[in-house]
Amino acid sequence: MRLLVTGGAGFIGSNFVHLTRKNRADTEITVLDAFTYAGNHASLAGLDRVRVIEGDIADAAVVDPLVAEADVVVHFAAESHNDNSLDDPSPFVRTNLIGTFTLLEAVRRHDVRYHHISTDEVYGDLELDDEQRFTENTAYNPSSPYSSTKAGSDLLVRAWVRSFGVRATLSNCSNNYGPRQHVEKFIPRQITTILDGGRPKLYGDGLNVRDWIHVDDHNEAVWTIIDRGEVGQTYLIGADGERSNLAVVRDILRHMGRAPDDFDHVTDRSGHDRRYAIDSTRLRTELGWTPRYPDFGSGLAATIDWYRANEPWWRPQKAAAEQRYAGQQIIASR
Ligand code: NAD
């Protein structure tokens, strides 16, 4: 199989490439990545037989010939960070909407199978005490420039399936954790701040809930959908990993030998979604997927070990990420 992986130098995409290289020796992999601040050549280091093309998914002249020679396109590339989207939405509109449109036109032209990677954030948020979780039938209700551009990209895919017969599947996953996640994101930010002798930064009251899944479980699910998913269908991916941010910070502090209250509350994110929770029944019952890393505690401990052992990977990004936060004013103590 000839695979085109967009965003393959980012967090989830690079883990997808590693997993694919390990488990599917006969796959030819091409990565298309613009190497924004979030793309990292080091994330693909040591991999054999991976062709890496530096280019923009919104550039049809780059995209078209690469799609033409692929059997399957797996589209991870995105601007992915909510805080950045509040600071400057424009790259989110360009990459997440125009970029997806450009890929869809190319897969339409060349009749190539397409899998679209999306997020549970398209459904907005839940109350802490809501009994319902997100399902494939939940109405779209995104909150941020990031999640609204992801929602728009999902709708483009659905329209291209219905109007043009594009052979696409979609997946909407919850919060991923694991190796090679950019230090701007919640878990790596806190781990690397503690490694630097600092204190974790918790937005608002810290009671917001995220539904954590190990990145390899997400990527195994993506392969399950590519192999057995029904064209035109959406699958929600989640591993029943709901946890408050406060609980996660305390887990990290405990694993790293620090006191449970050794963190700072800081000003909340504007429009901050309260809770995400995924019901992944369709993926489990129709396609037979189950997570391999259901224990968040041991997955988190392994992730902490990875950041301890791989300082040369994250160190070059740390100061710039913290500077961006300082510029975004999410630093004042409550
Ligand atoms: P990331 O920010 O770590 O990586 C994004 C990658 O896309 C980077 O390598 C970047 O260089 C590349 N990129 C950005 N703009 C590009 C462009 N115009 N052309 C080509 N490449 C470009 O993101 P991630 O966390 O790995 O997320 C990957 C995908 O998964 C995204 O679509 C995101 O919406 C989705 N997702 C993420 C999570 C999560 O918890 N991180 C959960 C569900 C879904």
Ligand code: DAU
């Ligand atoms: O739900 C899937 C989404 O998960 C993906 O679509 C996004 O690409 C991904 O970034 C992630 O979005 P979140 O906004 O949930 O992730 P983030 O890591 O930015 O924050 C997780 C939670 O932690 C959120 O409630 C905000 C909070 N937070 C974050 C940071 C960076 C803090 O309390 N302190 C922090 O320093």
